[in-house]
Amino acid sequence: MRDQSAIAGVGRTPFYKNSGVSTLELGLRAITAALDDAGLELGDVDGLITHSVGDAVPASAVAHSLGVDDPHVLLDLVGGGSMSAAAVGAAAMAVTSGQAETVVVWRALNARSEFRMGGTGRSAPTLVEFQYQVPYGLLAPPQQFALVARSYMARSGATSEDLGRVAINQRSHALLNPLAMMTTPLTMDQYLNSPLVSDPLRLFDCCLETDTAVAVVVTSAARAHDLRRSPVLISAASTGGGHSLYSGSRTDFSISAAREMAPRLYARAGISPKEIDIAELYDAFTPLVLMQLEDYQLAPRDEAAAFVAAGETTFGGSLPVNTHGGHLSEGYAHGLNHVAEAVLQLRGEAGPRQVEHARTALCTGQPGYVSGVTSALILRGVR
Amino acid sequence: MTGSYGDRDSASWWQALERQQLQVQQCTCGALRWAPRALCNECGSFDWEWFKTDGAGTVVTWTATHRAFIPGTVVPFVVVLVRLDAGENLLVPGGWTGDEHGSDLTVGLQVVAEFNSSDLTDRDPSTLIRWTRRNQAN
Numbered sequence: 001m002r003d004q005s006a007i008a009g010v011g012r013t014p015f016y017k018n019s020g021v022s023t024l025e026l027g028l029r030a031i032t033a034a035l036d037d038a039g040l041e042l043g044d045v046d047g048l049i050t051h052s053v054g055d056a057v058p059a060s061a062v063a064h065s066l067g068v069d070d071p072h073v074l075l076d077l078v079g080g081g082s083m084s085a086a087a088v089g090a091a092a093m094a095v096t097s098g099q100a101e102t103v104v105v106w107r108a109l110n111a112r113s114e115f116r117m118g119g120t121g122r123s124a125p126t127l128v129e130f131q132y133q134v135p136y137g138l139l140a141p142p143q144q145f146a147l148v149a150r151s152y153m154a155r156s157g158a159t160s161e162d163l164g165r166v167a168i169n170q171r172s173h174a175l176l177n178p179l180a181m182m183t184t185p186l187t188m189d190q191y192l193n194s195p196l197v198s199d200p201l202r203l204f205d206c207c208l209e210t211d212t213a214v215a216v217v218v219t220s221a222a223r224a225h226d227l228r229r230s231p232v233l234i235s236a237a238s239t240g241g242g243h244s245l246y247s248g249s250r251t252d253f254s255i256s257a258a259r260e261m262a263p264r265l266y267a268r269a270g271i272s273p274k275e276i277d278i279a280e281l282y283d284a285f286t287p288l289v290l291m292q293l294e295d296y297q298l299a300p301r302d303e304a305a306a307f308v309a310a311g312e313t314t315f316g317g318s319l320p321v322n323t324h325g326g327h328l329s330e331g332y333a334h335g336l337n338h339v340a341e342a343v344l345q346l347r348g349e350a351g352p353r354q355v356e357h358a359r360t361a362l363c364t365g366q367p368g369y370v371s372g373v374t375s376a377l378i379l380r381g382v383r
Numbered sequence: 384m385t386g387s388y389g390d391r392d393s394a395s396w397w398q399a400l401e402r403q404q405l406q407v408q409q410c411t412c413g414a415l416r417w418a419p420r421a422l423c424n425e426c427g428s429f430d431w432e433w434f435k436t437d438g439a440g441t442v443v444t445w446t447a448t449h450r451a452f453i454p455g456t457v458v459p460f461v462v463v464l465v466r467l468d469a470g471e472n473l474l475v476p477g478g479w480t481g482d483e484h485g486s487d488l489t490v491g492l493q494v495v496a497e498f499n500s501s502d503l504t505d506r507d508p509s510t511l512i513r514w515t516r517r518n519q520a521n
Binding site for chain 1: 418
């Protein structure tokens, strides 16, 4: 499957605090923008794949609204950030196997105005495990990931300041991104004085909550070469395990499921971790960046914080990370905005934040702590 | 009162909490498991029975929540994830009898389950686990 399929177009809406429209409209706007970007038309679409957590309209409604009455591939994946890369991977499989020729993958969510993951007042998600947690008041992602953060910090020695440097680094990237929600610098004093949300996580350890949609168009690599944009090849996609109360074997919260999955991902792409030029790492919370740097073998175990402190993860460093600002400072599209950023970087269209040598990108999904699933992509530019 | 909280896998586990028993499942192969479900992921057997633990364990991790995600919740409050002494793979969440900021918690602290029952009819489930330092409980 390596390099047999490609992302031929990307489209998105702005990030909003209140989009004022439905998730159906958000999805339609992002998908049509992605088709425009690719130089394709609505009539070309024969596959539709999305993912959600009960917070968006299903793929069939979007298909019919687009006028795709006979979709060859139609998938609704259950999951938030854990499934963003898996959704793109499913499109690559559909195209490579000949099930479909032009697959749109999108995530549409009103995660600020309608369904706040970390918000107040909404009922708990229907995950079967939540029955054991919600009675104790444990239901919001910052609480779940605070449990993870403490385990990682206890093992690695990472401090609050180390988490703060992740947030500050990504804020500095967002300042170069006209789409980013956050537009002012973040200082260590501001970070350390921000309120605790769920100890050890503070406000600025937590991602933004936004209304938005992001879509990509996946087609065969051969066809993508003849389309409007420089293709971005899907070198590898991988899904892996995760932590859950039903796991018999994965009970160490200081490492993520990515540690086990990453060798499979790199082998599929035929590369080593050293060949990754940029990494768009799922960053619902700052510690996930440090943990994934280690678990994807981009930094030595327990040394991710030093790697960040040395400037390696910003522009001019050896591995720019979350070049758009990430979920912490650009906005929140459950991982697909990371894919969109990688596409821009690999096409050489990232403007003032362009990483000149960017040819190979790692895009990751949530590392599997809440959903028990993780996924990731390796993308390659041919500009 | 006998609660009806949980699902078809877990209802009897919750009811055991009301009797102040922290149970896990034991497969015919000997493997213990929690949370409740039908199949042993060690050997593939559907045959099991309840195993009564002594409620003892060690702290894996915890968080003190400072934002009221559920309106009206008194913050801060602590949730602790405990690994039961009975098995490496048995991780059970619960409340905390100590400091509401968790300042008296450390990874590896030895704890034991206490059972906190409520007569409130609108509370579901009626009995919850509250972890407490083991030397205080024994």
